[in-house]
Amino acid sequence: MANSRFEYVKSYERDDSLLPGTYIVVRIDGRGFHRLSKRYEFTKPNDLRALELMNESAASVMNQISDIVLAYGDSDEYSFVFKRSTQFFGRRECKLVSTVCSVFTACYVYSWSKHFACALESDMLPSFDSRAVLYPSSKELRDYLSWRQADCHINNLYNTTFWALVLKKGLSEKDANKALEGTFSSDKNELLFSEFGINYNNEPEIFRKGTVLVKTQPVQSIENTMSERQKARATHKNAKIEIEQLHCDIIGNDFWEERAYILE
Numbered sequence: 001m002a003n004s005r006f007e008y009v010k011s012y013e014r015d016d017s018l019l020p021g022t023y024i025v026v027r028i029d030g031r032g033f034h035r036l037s038k039r040y041e042f043t044k045p046n047d048l049r050a051l052e053l054m055n056e057s058a059a060s061v062m063n064q065i066s067d068i069v070l071a072y073g074d075s076d077e078y079s080f081v082f083k084r085s086t087q088f089f090g091r092r093e094c095k096l097v098s099t100v101c102s103v104f105t106a107c108y109v110y111s112w113s114k115h116f117a118c119a120l121e122s123d124m125l126p127s128f129d130s131r132a133v134l135y136p137s138s139k140e141l142r143d144y145l146s147w148r149q150a151d152c153h154i155n156n157l158y159n160t161t162f163w164a165l166v167l168k169k170g171l172s173e174k175d176a177n178k179a180l181e182g183t184f185s186s187d188k189n190e191l192l193f194s195e196f197g198i199n200y201n202n203e204p205e206i207f208r209k210g211t212v213l214v215k216t217q218p219v220q221s222i223e224n225t226m227s228e229r230q231k232a233r234a235t236h237k238n239a240k241i242e243i244e245q246l247h248c249d250i251i252g253n254d255f256w257e258e259r260a261y262i263l264e
């Protein structure tokens, strides 16, 4: 295309390429899901339909963006981890966060009716925000994922106890809140067991640990130095890599030792 006299405006754009050699994590989070989960009557404290819809949408993102090697999600959020050497969109931050968020949202809305009998309403359509965070080494990356999984556990233990008090014991939400003020994990475990006969450790793992999606083989890098043929072959190979869905601990070493290729 010929240059026009308007083209100088391009120089106003900002270089937002992310530091090379770092792990890029893109995290999406549902916007206003407190209200949305009420409108569409999500089961409390956990709605399996909603979680499965999140997981399906995240898998779709991983299928479409081959350099994402792992994803972790719970509640209304998902974190996507890119392979350290990714050159996807030249590591441009805006391109990465907007593409992940948009592919995820499109799949979430498209697949809604597979999981929910009620239709989406135009005044409350699901949408997500998105951010990118960089981690310099596998230590910080693993600590990040541990932080999210610990958060899942803390929230889930609280929510499970809170909703047992409200739905099974008939407390008001205000009183349930008060009853749990200043309690430790051990108190909530004890309360669940003594008052409701619930052994928290027997609650479904998808609720307690969230969901890990992981590519089952190393993803091949697409380098600029490769021929078109080589690029096509690598792309084809990457597209065939399967995604495993787990609800396991990712804080300890076992998960990572079994899959050393994820961190390269």
Ligand code: DGT
Pocket: 029, 030, 031, 032, 033, 034, 035, 037, 042, 043, 044, 045, 046, 047, 048, 050, 051, 075, 076
């Ligand atoms: P935000 O992210 O600042 O736009 O605001 P929210 O409202 O999305 O808040 P957030 O992301 O901190 O918390 C997620 C909300 O979504 C929380 O109020 C509980 C709700 N939620 C997520 N999953 C479920 C579920 O499976 N069942 C129910 N009942 N609620 C859920």
Ligand code: MG
Pocket: 029, 030, 031, 129
């Ligand atoms: Mg948010």
Ligand code: MG
Pocket: 029, 030, 031, 032, 033, 034, 076
């Ligand atoms: Mg949210």
Ligand code: MG
Pocket: 029, 030, 075, 076, 077
């Ligand atoms: Mg959230």
Ligand code: MG
Pocket: none
């Ligand atoms: Mg375009």
